[in-house]
Amino acid sequence: MSGPSTYVPKSAIGRWFESRLPVMGLVHSSFVAYPTPKNLNYWWTFGAILSFMLGAQIVTGVVLAMHYTPNTGLAFDSVEQIMRDVNWGWLLRYLHSNGASMFFLAVYVHIARGMYYGSYKAPREVLWLLGVVIFLLMMATAFMGYVLPWGQMSFWGATVITNLFSAIPLVGDTITTWLWGGYSVDNPTLNRFFSLHYLLPFMIAGVVVLHVWALHVVGQNNPAGVEIKDVEKDSVPFTPYATLKDSVGISAFLILYCWFVFFVPNYLGDPDNYINANPLQTPAHIVPEWYFLPFYAILRAIPSKLGGVIFMFGAIVMLVLLPWLDTSRVRSAVYRPVYKVLFWCFIACVIGLGYLGSQPPEGGAVLAARILTAFYFIYFLVLLPLLGLFETPRPVPASIADSVLEGGAAEPGRA
Amino acid sequence: MATQTAEPTRRDMLYIATGAAAAVATGAAVWPFIAQMNPDASTLALSSTELDIGAIPEGQIVTVKWRGKPVFVRHRTKKEIDEAEQVPLAQLPDPATDQSRVKKPEWLVVIGVCTHLGCIPLGHQGPYDGWFCPCHGSVYDTSGRIRQGPAPRNLDVPDYAFLTDTKIKIG
Ligand code: HEM
Ligand code: FES
Numbered sequence: 001m002s003g004p005s006t007y008v009p010k011s012a013i014g015r016w017f018e019s020r021l022p023v024m025g026l027v028h029s030s031f032v033a034y035p036t037p038k039n040l041n042y043w044w045t046f047g048a049i050l051s052f053m054l055g056a057q058i059v060t061g062v063v064l065a066m067h068y069t070p071n072t073g074l075a076f077d078s079v080e081q082i083m084r085d086v087n088w089g090w091l092l093r094y095l096h097s098n099g100a101s102m103f104f105l106a107v108y109v110h111i112a113r114g115m116y117y118g119s120y121k122a123p124r125e126v127l128w129l130l131g132v133v134i135f136l137l138m139m140a141t142a143f144m145g146y147v148l149p150w151g152q153m154s155f156w157g158a159t160v161i162t163n164l165f166s167a168i169p170l171v172g173d174t175i176t177t178w179l180w181g182g183y184s185v186d187n188p189t190l191n192r193f194f195s196l197h198y199l200l201p202f203m204i205a206g207v208v209v210l211h212v213w214a215l216h217v218v219g220q221n222n223p224a225g226v227e228i229k230d231v232e233k234d235s236v237p238f239t240p241y242a243t244l245k246d247s248v249g250i251s252a253f254l255i256l257y258c259w260f261v262f263f264v265p266n267y268l269g270d271p272d273n274y275i276n277a278n279p280l281q282t283p284a285h286i287v288p289e290w291y292f293l294p295f296y297a298i299l300r301a302i303p304s305k306l307g308g309v310i311f312m313f314g315a316i317v318m319l320v321l322l323p324w325l326d327t328s329r330v331r332s333a334v335y336r337p338v339y340k341v342l343f344w345c346f347i348a349c350v351i352g353l354g355y356l357g358s359q360p361p362e363g364g365a366v367l368a369a370r371i372l373t374a375f376y377f378i379y380f381l382v383l384l385p386l387l388g389l390f391e392t393p394r395p396v397p398a399s400i401a402d403s404v405l406e407g408g409a410a411e412p413g414r415a
Numbered sequence: 416m417a418t419q420t421a422e423p424t425r426r427d428m429l430y431i432a433t434g435a436a437a438a439v440a441t442g443a444a445v446w447p448f449i450a451q452m453n454p455d456a457s458t459l460a461l462s463s464t465e466l467d468i469g470a471i472p473e474g475q476i477v478t479v480k481w482r483g484k485p486v487f488v489r490h491r492t493k494k495e496i497d498e499a500e501q502v503p504l505a506q507l508p509d510p511a512t513d514q515s516r517v518k519k520p521e522w523l524v525v526i527g528v529c530t531h532l533g534c535i536p537l538g539h540q541g542p543y544d545g546w547f548c549p550c551h552g553s554v555y556d557t558s559g560r561i562r563q564g565p566a567p568r569n570l571d572v573p574d575y576a577f578l579t580d581t582k583i584k585i586g
Contacts (some may be wrong), residue, residue, distance in 0.1 A: 005505065062584075139441065159532070159533040160532040160533060160550065163531075166533075177453065177454060178452050181453070182458045182482075182483060183482040183526075184533075192452065262582055279484075280478060280535065281535065281547075282534040282535040282549060284579075286549075300565075303564075303565065305565055361551055362552070
């Protein structure tokens with residue numbers, strides 16, 4: 001999919017270097033000459049926003065690690081010291097903790113974009129699967145990071161989540177003991193979580209490279225869901241067009257991020273985490289961070305330990321299978337009238353699950369969570385496979401240029 | 416056997432033997448990196464706790480820490496003992512008689528970790544007046560047996576012994 005690389009180093013040194021390591025040519029063909037569909041909307045800037053957020057988390061994280069102490073006796077105080085004594089420590093910590101939330105907000109939008117426009121369909125399955133791998137690594141990283149301040153929610157969140165593995169028949173208890181390095185969440189657990197929390201973001205960065213590589217092999221999807229046929233008519237070069245549009249997207253996103261950091265830095269957090277961990281007292285109401293709530297609601301909706309764990313991980317397996325569950329030949333929801341409605345029902349279902357995950361598991365909330373959990377799985381396993389067979393799609397434009405010349409009329413619900 | 420098939424040669428044999436040796440060596444080299452995560456010697460050594468139970472009045476639950484986990488020592492009342500002994504086993508998700516879970520009926524000693532996902536249940540709460548786990552709503556009776564909710568098993572009974580009438584050793 002790479003366009004003709006027109007890169008010729010201008011200086012003699014540049015030519016000398018390029019003939020020995022053609023890295024500038026690689027950058028040029030990937031981020032300058034690379035043809036992007038000319039009809040991309042702002043939902044396509046979230047990839048760049050995610051890359052920015054990964055960088056932000058790594059930079060703030062590395063400097064926080066210069067002041068943090070991973071020991072159960074000292075961790076909580078070292079975080080308070082960062083907040084009160086370390087120069088600009090409060091800013092670094094708030095950037096990092098709110099940054100995780102922003103990262104997840106962006107990844108959810110990015111995944112929903114892929115689902116709406118059918119970006120997971122052939123030939124983009126591997127690209128999509130690498131995205132799911134990134135998502136899993138992000139969840140593992142965020143979970144372990146949240147344990148580090150060693151507050152009450154850190155400790156009890158870690159206890160509940162590591163205990164999920166004890167549901168595995170036969171070897172469950174052996175695995176949890178191995179994960180903990182003891183008989184409960186304790187100092188060895190905190191130490192290894194710190195080590196892994198430092199490591200995983202760099203693994204994410206590695207998978208992002210593969211993800212972008214796969215993207216540049218198959219090319220970007222776009223709101224019309226048709227491939228680039230004529231590079232001249234259907235696409236524009238990455239630089240300046242995508243570079244600048246991405247910059248606008250990142251700037252807008254930064255406004256939201258800064259609003260959280262400077263005005264409501266603790267809004268997304270749990271006040272119980274400002275209490276030092278106490279292994280002998282569970283807080284009255286344990287909730288994970290907001291970005292895990294839909295999965296937590298699914299876990300609690302199933303009235304069996306092993307069943308709850310299976311369904312919770314199953315919710316992510318659905319994303320893995322999605323490219324093969326959706327049988328429609330049309331990619332974009334713009335041309336799929338029924339799918340479009342169902343997609344929004346699905347988004348409402350996930351938001352509903354998120355809300356229920358934050359409520360105590362009593363009465364109506366349990367029933368509602370069961371209904372929404374059922375819908376979540378029916379959507380993937382029944383509705384999507386059948387819809388492709390029964391839905392009559394609207395006519396798809398012959399090319400990206402055609403869809404643009406129709407003046408967007410072909411896309412009334414420009415989502 | 417097809418007539419074309421040649422006898423295995425020395426070279427084939429060496430090839431397989433080398434491959435097998437390399438696989439074993441890789442496994443042996445990886446093992447320490449996995450096993451280092453298991454509990455270390457100092458964690459394994461912290462294995463017993465003694466407790467004077469003479470001062471615990473009837474009806475009260477005392478929590479002690481053992482291997483980093485809470486252990487509930489409950490001085491049960493007559494009513495609590497009767498309730499625990501009289502439940503038909505058929506009503507229990509994880510059937511066990513009360514006698515099998517105690518050494519002396521007045522004293523119930525259980526690990527205070529919910530067998531669902533590890534929260535600490537609250538004593539004297541829930542419909543059976545045993546324990547109630549606030550995390551996902553598991554209910555235990557006065558013998559620490561699971562009665563309702565997602566937890567699969569009864570509260571575990573640790574190894575313990577009565578050293579004297581008023582002193583127990585856990586672990
Ligand atoms: C750290 C997390 C991630 C980063 C940094 C990242 C980065 C990117 C970038 C830079 C692009 C190209 C720009 C764009 O089209 O938006 C992209 C495209 C894409 N990403 Fe991600 N991504 C991440 C996570 C995910 C996840 C979790 C999924 C799905 C489960 C995913 C699925 C896709 C797909 C399908 C495309 C192609 C989109 C298209 O062209 O329509 N990505 N990603
Ligand atoms: S941990 Fe006790 S009910 Fe889930």
